[in-house]
Each structure stands twice: as structure tokens, then as C-alpha cells.
Amino acid sequence: xxxxxxxxxxxxxxxxxxxxxxxxxxxxxxxxxxxxxxxxxxxxxxxxxxxxxxxxxxxxxxxxxxxxxxxxxxxxxxxxxxxxxxxxxxxxxxxxxxxxxxxxxxxxxxxxxxxxxxxxxxxxxxxxxxxxxxxxxxxxxxxxxxxxxxxxxxxxxxxxxxxxxxxxxxxxxxxxxxxxxxxxxxxxxxxxxxxxxxxxxxxxxxxxxxxxxxxxxxxxxxxxxxxxxxxxxxxxxxxxxxxxxxxxxxxxxxxxxxxxxxxxxxxxxxxxxxxxxxxxxxxxxxxxxxxxxxxxxxxxxxxxxxxxxxxxxxxxxxxxxxxxxxxxxxxxxxxxxxxxxxxxxxxxxxxxxxxxxxxxxxxxxxxxxxxxxxxxxxxxxxxxxxxxxxxxxxxxxxxxxx
Amino acid sequence: xxxxxxxxxxxxxxxxxxxxxxxxxxxxxxxxxxxxxxxxxxxxxxxxxxxxxxxxxxxxxxxxxxxxxxxxxxxxxxxxxxxxxxxxxxxxxxxxxxxxxxxxxxxxxxxxxxxxxxxxxxxxxxxxxxxxxxxxxxxxxxxxxxxxxxxxxxxxxxxxxxxxxxxxxxxxxxxxxxxxxxxxxxxxxxxxxxxxxxxxxxxxxxxxxxxxxxxxxxxxxxxxxxxxxxxxxxxxxxxxxxxxxxxxxxxxxxxxxxxxxxxxxxxxxxxxxxxxxxxxxxxxxxxxxxxxxxxxxxxxxxxxxxxxxxxxxxxxxxxxxxxxxxxxxxxxxxxxxxxxxxxxxxxxxxxxxxxxxxxxxxxxxxxxxxxxxxxxxxxxxxxxxxxxxxxxxxxxxxxxxx
Numbered sequence: 074x075x076x077x078x079x080x081x082x083x084x085x086x087x088x089x090x091x092x093x094x095x096x097x098x099x100x101x102x103x104x105x106x107x108x109x110x111x112x113x114x115x116x117x118x119x120x121x122x123x124x125x126x127x128x129x130x131x132x133x134x135x136x137x138x139x140x141x142x143x144x145x146x147x148x149x150x151x152x153x154x155x156x157x158x159x160x161x162x163x164x165x166x167x168x169x170x171x172x173x174x175x176x177x178x179x180x181x182x183x184x185x186x187x188x189x190x191x192x193x194x195x196x197x198x199x200x201x202x203x204x205x206x207x208x209x210x211x212x213x214x215x216x217x218x219x220x221x222x223x224x225x226x227x228x229x230x231x232x233x234x235x236x237x238x239x240x241x242x243x244x245x246x247x248x249x250x251x252x253x254x255x256x257x258x259x260x261x262x263x264x265x266x267x268x269x270x271x272x273x274x275x276x277x278x279x280x281x282x283x284x285x286x287x288x289x290x291x292x293x294x295x296x297x298x299x300x301x302x303x304x305x306x307x308x309x310x311x312x313x314x315x316x317x318x319x320x321x322x323x324x325x326x327x328x329x330x331x332x333x334x335x336x337x338x339x340x341x342x343x344x345x346x347x348x349x350x351x352x353x354x355x356x357x358x359x360x361x362x363x364x365x366x367x368x369x370x371x372x373x374x375x376x377x378x379x380x381x382x383x384x385x386x387x388x389x390x391x392x393x394x395x396x397x398x399x400x401x402x403x404x405x406x407x408x409x410x411x412x413x414x415x416x417x418x419x420x421x422x423x424x425x426x427x428x429x430x431x432x433x434x435x436x437x438x439x440x441x442x443x444x445x446x447x448x449x450x451x452x453x454x455x456x457x458x459x460x461x462x463x464x465x466x467x468x469x470x471x472x473x474x475x
Numbered sequence: 476x477x478x479x480x481x482x483x484x485x486x487x488x489x490x491x492x493x494x495x496x497x498x499x500x501x502x503x504x505x506x507x508x509x510x511x512x513x514x515x516x517x518x519x520x521x522x523x524x525x526x527x528x529x530x531x532x533x534x535x536x537x538x539x540x541x542x543x544x545x546x547x548x549x550x551x552x553x554x555x556x557x558x559x560x561x562x563x564x565x566x567x568x569x570x571x572x573x574x575x576x577x578x579x580x581x582x583x584x585x586x587x588x589x590x591x592x593x594x595x596x597x598x599x600x601x602x603x604x605x606x607x608x609x610x611x612x613x614x615x616x617x618x619x620x621x622x623x624x625x626x627x628x629x630x631x632x633x634x635x636x637x638x639x640x641x642x643x644x645x646x647x648x649x650x651x652x653x654x655x656x657x658x659x660x661x662x663x664x665x666x667x668x669x670x671x672x673x674x675x676x677x678x679x680x681x682x683x684x685x686x687x688x689x690x691x692x693x694x695x696x697x698x699x700x701x702x703x704x705x706x707x708x709x710x711x712x713x714x715x716x717x718x719x720x721x722x723x724x725x726x727x728x729x730x731x732x733x734x735x736x737x738x739x740x741x742x743x744x745x746x747x748x749x750x751x752x753x754x755x756x757x758x759x760x761x762x763x764x765x766x767x768x769x770x771x772x773x774x775x776x777x778x779x780x781x782x783x784x785x786x787x788x789x790x791x792x793x794x795x796x797x798x799x800x801x802x803x804x805x806x807x808x809x810x811x812x813x814x815x816x817x818x819x820x821x822x823x824x825x826x827x828x829x830x831x832x833x834x835x836x837x838x839x840x841x842x843x844x845x846x847x848x849x850x851x852x853x854x855x856x857x858x859x860x861x862x863x864x865x866x867x868x869x870x871x872x873x874x875x876x877x
Contacts, residue, residue: 082710084736086682088650090599096743102554123546131549135537144525147533147723152504182584182749189748193620197492214747218595248490280488308484321549323754334486341498345616346591347584351753352725 092198092220100437101210104422108431114463115431116450119258119406122377123454126321127361127370134360138353146356152344153336154180154328155352158359162314166330170303170312176333179340180350184288184315184327189215191249191284191311191329193342196221201247205233207438207447209258209286212251223440232257232264235271242279250276250283254302255290256405259438259449263403266299273306288315288327289405291371294379296403308332316358318406319371324354378406381452384460392468394475399450406453409435411446413475418448421474430466494600494622502839503612506824510833516865517833518852521660521808524779525856528723529763529772536762540755548758554746555738556582556730557754560761564716568732572705572714578735581742582752586690586717586729591617593651593686593713593731595744598623603649607635609840609849611660611688614653625842634659634666637673644681652678652685656704657692658807661840661851665805668701675708690717690729691807693773696781698805710734718760720808721773726756780808783854786862794870796877801852808855811837813848815877820850823876832868 101117108115138146153159159178166173181187188211196202196219204212206225213223224241226233233252241247250272254264264272276283285302303312311331316324329339343349361367385408386401393399398411410432412418418434425431435447455463503519510517540548555561561580568575583589590613598604598621606614608627615625626643628635635654643649652674656666666674678685687704705714713733718726731741745751763769787810788803795801801812812834814820820836827833837849857865 080679082679082734083682084684084710084734087597087684087737088602089596089737089740093596093740093744096747098739098743099746102746118551120551123550126546126549128541128545128549132537132541135534139530139534143530144528147528147530147725148525149520149522149719149724182753185747186749194491194495195489200490211747211750218744218747277482277484280485282486282489308486317551321755322551323547323549325749325751325753332484332486335489335491337500338491338495341500342495342620344501344504345498345587345613345620346748347588347727348613349727351584351727351756353723353756354753 092218096217099210099214101433104431104433107426110426113426113429113431114455114459114466116452116455116463117431117433118451118454120451120454121318121322121406122374125374125377127366130361130366131321131357134357134364137360138356142356146353148352150349150352150355152340152349154178154350155355155359158355161359161362162328162330166303170301170330171307173330174333176336177330179329179336179343180355181327181329181343182325182347182350183317183322184286184313185211185215187313187327187329188212188286190339190342191313192216192219192221194338195248201245203238203241203247203250204440205252205257206440207259207435207444208251208440209253210437212286213440225440228260228262230262232262232268233272235268235275238272239275242275242281247281250281251286252283252302253286253288255287256292256402256407258289258405259407259435260409261400261402261405261407263299269299269302269305273302273309276306276309283310284313285310286313288313288318291319292375292378292406293404294375294382303330319367319374320358320361324358326350326354326358378453381455381457381460382408384457385450385452385464388461388464389468392465394468394472396475397471406451408450408452410448410450412448412471414446416474417445419445421470424474425467425470428466428470430463430470432467494620498619501612501616503835506833506835509828512828515828515831515833516857516861516868518854518857518865519833519835520856521853522856523720523724523808524776527776527779529768532763532768533723533759536759536766539762540758544758548755550754552751552754552757554742554751556580556752557757557761560757563761563764564730564732568705572703572732573709575732576735578738579732581731581738581745582757583729583731583745584727584749584752585719585724586688586715587613587617589715589729589731590614590688592741592744593715594618594621594623596740597650603647605640605643605649605652606842607654607659608842609661609837609846610653610842611655612839614688615842627842630662630664632664634664634670635674637670637677640674641677644677644683649683652683653688654685654704655688655690657689658694658804658809660691660807661809661835661837662811663802663804663807663809665701671702671704671707675704675711678708678711685712686715687712688715690715690720693721694777694780694808695806696777696784705732721769721776722760722763726760728752728756728760780855783857783859783862784810786859787852787854787866790863790866791870794867796870796874798877799873808853810852810854812850812852814850814873816848818876819847821847823872826876827869827872830868830872832865832872834869
């Protein structure tokens with residue numbers, strides 16, 4: 074360093090955009106740091122089970138990609154993604170959801186980037202978004218950058234209550250309806266078919282797009298399948314999907330399935346963001362699915378997560394004190410706990426960590442910071458022994474603090 | 476589809492943000508489509524030579540990653556990137572640039588995302604950015620989303636002219652100074668050491684961060700190395716780097732090296748964008764570099780690109796008519812051509828494509844749309860035969876249209 078060698082640069086005077094300075098760091102990431110202390114059994118993260126990652130199959134896919142596809146798998150590609158994978162996803166969506174062409178599909182860096190691209194295309198400062206109450210904290214983070222406001226809608230066991238949603242639409246003229254319709258993060262609740270139909274009617278009446286963040290839909294281990302919002306609503310719905318929970322999150326691969334007429338906007342905002350999604354991982358996943366390995370792999374995940382959820386729920390039933398309620402989701406990675414109203418899950422967390430067990434308290438999932446007596450538990454990432462031991466510790470903590 | 480099955484959704488009434496509707500699609504992407512017609516020899520793209528991708532080495536790296544690292548290479552990771560790769564990059568920056576710690580480094584989805592994160596953290600609508608004139612079109616696209624304005628600075632053979640830059644700083648109070656200091660895209664010009672020192676003094680006097688988009692710096696095949704802006708300016712400089720040109724662009728891996736005090740902002744804006752960069756490719760590249768393979772690989776690229784540049788320049792000398800000037804860059808992927816002032820490279824392009832040769836005309840690289848008589852040629856992606864044949868066709872075209 075030749076110029077101003079001993080000088081301290083006054084970076085605090087650099088003009089970071091005001092709304093960025095005010096952005097909060099993810100509380101969940103902070104909790105994850107605490108809960109990664111040695112010996113802590115953590116139900117805090119949203120991580121899939123690492124022992125199920127199809128590493129051997131992906132290693133084989135790498136051989137095939139190098140041999141069969143070669144250089145194009147390592148080169149720049151189209152902003153919408155490689156045609157082969159988009160065609161495959163369109164075929165699958167046609168089979169499982171509704172008639173879909175390659176022009177409906179855009180490959181993203183995980184569903185998180187799909188949420189971000191939706192926010193990027195639609196949201197001006199101060200625009201309202203309909204969300205469930207509570208809702209996925211990562212979506213709130215993506216929306217917060219654009220200074221969105223929230224029109225929140227209460228849920229019951231069937232999901233978002235449509236009458237409440239319509240009141241909010243009339244009052245706030247929101248740009249988007251954002252929902253996690255299947256095995257919601259954080260509550261584990263799945264929207265019923267009747268509610269889906271009503272939500273689409275609502276979207277049609279007011280011509281507002283529904284953003285269905287459907288990252289967990291493939292992981293159903295109990296109950297009856299419900300038709301996807303996409304299959305019911307067609308072009309009214311922009312479906313956001315992800316391979317994070319059904320293959321591996323480290324590949325950062327997701328996709329959007331939206332009306333052809335607006336995909337050009339997403340392509341443009343994607344282009345100036347990162348040009349396109351990782352080419353190599355698109356080819357790896359294309360070969361993985363083409364070899365017919367995805368269905369068997371999802372079946373393994375379902376079996377594993379069902380057993381873990383069953384064990385967690387049974388241990389809670391056996392040990393939790395009276396007055397505590399929880400959801401018993403039919404799929405996904407999470408369940409949701411409601412403590413008596415006077416209790417604060419946030420205040421209890423340091424005590425929990427002292428007892429070597431961790432969770433995420435509920436407030437970050439509520440746009441208005443409510444939900445003091447709620448917490449989220451993840452069951453996909455822990456071993457059976459740790460589920461029993463961790464829930465037993467948590468039960469003790471709750472008994473001591475009721 | 477059960478609801479409104481035969482109904483056409485009026486997506487054109489959906490409220491896309493106004494500045495997104497106005498975003499132009501990349502002209503370069505349009506040109507790439509034209510130039511990918513069969514038989515066209517294209518110097519239009521900015522693609523590295525595919526025959527040099529280290530595919531075998533990356534296949535081996537995949538074996539090692541699966542065997543040695545296992546599940547963490549496929550799991551979620553930190554928003555700043557995996558510690559191993561960040562440490563390695565900090566060590567290398569310490570050796571080549573200036574004292575750097577792991578806390579200065581954030582891994583991005585290519586240098587394009589690094590530019591985007593800088594824009595995302597700094598730019599409010601209407602803020603000014605100092606850029607070279609012309610400058611990298613992908614940076615303009617990233618900045619345009621945030622509705623930045625440009626204070627452009629003319630270049631000569633030594634790069635941006637500092638006196639002009641200072642006039643613009645005084646007039647426009649820009650938030651950032653953006654430069655492609657080495658083998659600039661599009662001109663191939665490298666900033667001289669004297670100019671670097673002056674630019675840093677300027678940045679110090681006005682306390683404005685310098686963004687050095689240094690994607691090509693490792694690919695020097697002629698002339699004397701110049702110290703990097705980072706090595707001269709330390710914390711005054713946020714260096715943006717990329718593996719796209721020295722390993723493979725399809726891996727979408729780049730990194731930022733900036734002052735520790737502001738990396739938290741980039742971490743936060745990265746987090747809500749896509750959580751973190753592809754974990755698997757971070758491990759692949761970590762293993763590739765750790766095995767000592769990067770230096771030999773860069774040497775291969777340098778040798779190859781030097782021969783291609785030499786051949787292109789020689790063919791131009793032998794065939795281009797009088798009155799046409801071009802740069803003869805000491806590195807990188809591009810050279811820049813100036814036609815006589817009355818000629819329009821844009822108007823000539825359809826004729827060129829009819830003669831089965833393509834280039835990118837210069838206007839998109841000028842924030843004010845000037846530069847009608849300029850064009851960019853890429854020499855890294857063509858074969859020797861195609862360089863000779865393509866430049867010969869271009870020479871014919873120019874002779875016919877002088």
C-alpha cells in the first residue's frame with residue numbers, strides 16, 4: 074500500500090443507502106450461531122438431513138456431465154437457465170400441476186432468489202404484500218430490502234382465512250399475495266383445497282398475482298394430497314420451487330413457474346443480478362432427475378422425516394406440560410409451538426441454551442414482531458436420539474417456567 | 476385448473492414496478508442471439524475459450540469433495556462463503572495485493588453479483604457513479620436497476636483521466652468510483668501505475684470508495700505488471716474478482732475484498748438475495764486451488780490468449796483499410812476498434828452478419844449512447860482459423876463501407 078499507508082479510511086462516512094443501514098441482520102442466523110455451541114441439540118435451523126444427501130448419485134452425475142455434455146456445462150448460459158432442465162421441469166409441472174411450457178420456467182439460485190426476483194420485479198417502496206401471519210422470515214427479509222409493507226392474514230388449521238384476506242386487499246391494495254401453501258414455514262400448516270379455491274377466486278376478482286412459495290410440497294408423509302395452487306389457478310399463480318429440500322440446499326437451485334407474458338421481466342432482473350444460475354449444478358440436477366433418481370430419493374426423505382416427526386410429536390405428548398399446544402404437520406420440516414400467553418419464548422431461549430437445547434422463537438416470523446409465546450421446532454436435521462433428548466430437556470425447561 | 480379454467484389472466488394489469496418495465500433487455504444478449512446463427516464467426520460474446528476449461532481437474536475435485544468433505548459441501552453455509560475458501564483467498568490477496576483477512580472476503584455468484592451487491596448497498600435512485608467512458612455494460616445494467624446516474628470520465632491509453640474525474644466528483648458528488656482497471660471490458664485498456672496513484676489520492680481527498688472490477692487482471696500476456704488498485708489503496712478500494720475467466724464462468728463464482736468495517740452490509744444484502752453462494756462449487760474451487768492447479772492453468776490461458784490476440788492483431792494489420800484504429804491490449808479478452816467518425820458500427824452489423832461475422836457495436840458501453848463508430852472484438856473464444864477468416868471478412872466489409 075503506497076498511498077496513505079498509515080491512514081485509517083473513514084469508511085463510516087461512506088454513503089451506504091439509508092434503508093440498507095437500517096436492514097436488520099437475520100435474527101435466525103444469530104440464533105444459529107448461539108445454537109451451534111458444542112453439545113447443544115439444535116432444533117433451530119431449517120436444514121435438511123445431511124445423511125440423506127445423494128452424494129454418490131451426484132458424483133456419478135458429475136462423471137456423466139463431463140463425459141456427455143463437456144464444456145457447455147462449464148460455460149455461460151441463458152439467464153432463464155439451460156433448456157434441458159427447463160424442459161424437464163415443464164414436463165413435470167405439466168404432469169403434476171397444469172399445462173406448462175419451457176417459456177414458463179426460469180431457474181433461480183434457490184427459492185430464496187425466486188422470492189427476491191418477485192420482490193425486485195414488483196415492489197416499490199411502501200407497496201403492500203399480503204402474507205400469512207406468521208410467515209417465512211426469509212421472504213420478509215427479501216421484501217424488507219424493497220421497503221415493502223405487510224397486510225397480514227390470520228391462519229387457522231386450514232391456512233389463511235380468505236375473508237380476512239379480502240378485507241386487507243380492499244383496505245391496502247396489495248401488489249402480491251404471498252403464501253407458503255404446503256407445510257408452511259414456520260407453522261407446518263397446509264392450506265385446504267377449499268381455501269385454495271377461495272384464494273384463487275379472490276386473486277381473480279382483484280387481479281392480484283399469488284406467489285406460492287412451494288418449497289416443501291413434495292415432502293408429504295401423512296394425510297391426503299391437496300391440489301397445488303398452480304394446478305388450480307394456472308396463470309394466476311407464480312409458483313416458486315426448490316431443490317434444496319429434495320436434493321441438497323448447497324447446490325442453490327430453484328425455479329419459478331409463472332405466466333409466459335411476465336417471465337421476460339424476471340429474466341431481465343435476473344440478468345442484472347448474476348447473469349444466470351450456476352450452469353454446472355443445472356446439468357448435475359438434470360442428469361440426476363433424467364436418470365430417474367429423484368422419486369426414489371424423495372421417498373427416502375419422506376420416510377425419514379415421517380419417523381422424525383412421529384418421534385418428536387410422541388416425545389412432546391409424553392413430556393410437555395399441560396397448556397402447551399403444537400401443530401402436527403403432514404409434511405415438511407417444521408412444527409410450531411404455542412406456549413401460554415404470559416410466556417416469552419425469546420426470554421426462555423438463553424435458559425434453553427444453558428440446558429443445551431435450542432429453537433427459534435416466533436417473533437421474526439411476524440411482520441409486526443408479535444408472537445412472543447410461539448416457537449418453531451425443526452425435526453429434519455436431528456438424530457432420533459437427539460430428538461428424544463432435546464425434547465425432554467425442553468419439556469423440563471417448560472415445566473420449570475410455566 | 477379448476478377455477479376460471481377458460482379465462483385469460485390479464486397479467487398486463489399486474490403492477491410490475493415502473494422502473495422494471497422500463498429496464499431494457501441487454502442489447503448484447505440480443506446480438507448474441509443473432510450471432511449464434513449457423514456459420515457465423517462471432518467475436519461478439521465475452522466467453523472464455525471452452526477448450527481450456529479444466530474439466531478433468533474439476534471432476535477429480537468432485538471426487539475429493541465427496542470423499543473428504545462429504546455432506547457439508549452440499550448443505551447450507553454462511554452468507555459470506557465457506558471459511559476454507561475465504562481463508563485461501565485472503566492468503567492469496569495478502570501475497571499479491573495487500574494484507575487481507577478472512578473478514579475482508581465475501582464469496583459471490585460471479586463478479587456480476589459483486590457489482591450488484593455494491594449497487595444494492597450504496598445506490599439510491601438518482602445517485603451518481605463515476606465510470607469510465609466507455610465502461611462494462613453489465614455494470615451499467617446492474618446500476619440501472621437502482622436508477623443510478625453516471626458521471627463519465629474519458630480515457631486515454633493510460634486509462635481514466637484523473638483531472639476529469641475530479642471535475643465530475645466536484646460537480647456530481649458521486650457515491651462510487653467504478654473502474655475496470657485491468658484490460659478493461661470493452662476497450663482492453665489498463666490503467667497506468669501513475670494514474671492508479673492519482674485515482675486513489677482523489678478517492679482519499681473526497682472519501683469515495685473505488686470499486687475495482689478486476690475480472691481480467693490475472694490474464695496478462697504482454698507488458699509489465701502494474702500494482703493492483705487494492706495493493707496501492709488498501710481500504711479505499713473494494714476489489715471485485717472472478718473465477719469466470721481463470722477457471723470457468725458456469726461455476727458462477729467470484730468474490731469481493733473490501734474494508735472489514737463495511738462487509739457486514741454486503742453480508743446482509745447478500746443474505747436476502749440468495750442466502751449464500753453455491754456451496755458445492757466453493758468446495759470444488761477450493762480443492763482445485765489447494766491442489767496447486769490454478770497457476771499452471773492460468774499460464775495455459777495466458778499462452779492461448781496471447782497467440783489469439785497476436786493473430787487477430789496481425790490479421791487486422793494485414794487486412795484492415797486505412798483510417799481504422801484499434802487497441803492492442805496486454806491482457807484480457809477484448810480489443811476495441813474505432814472506425815472513422817462518419818461510420819456506424821450498429822448499421823454495419825446486419826451486413827456483417829450477412830457476411831457471417833459478428834461483433835458487438837459500442838453504444839451499449841456508453842451510458843449516454845454515444846460511440847456510434849466503435850465496436851468490440853473478443854479474441855478468446857474463437858479458433859485460429861476463425862480469427863483469420865472472420866477478421867478477413869470484417870476487413871472486406873469495412874473496405875466496402877469506408
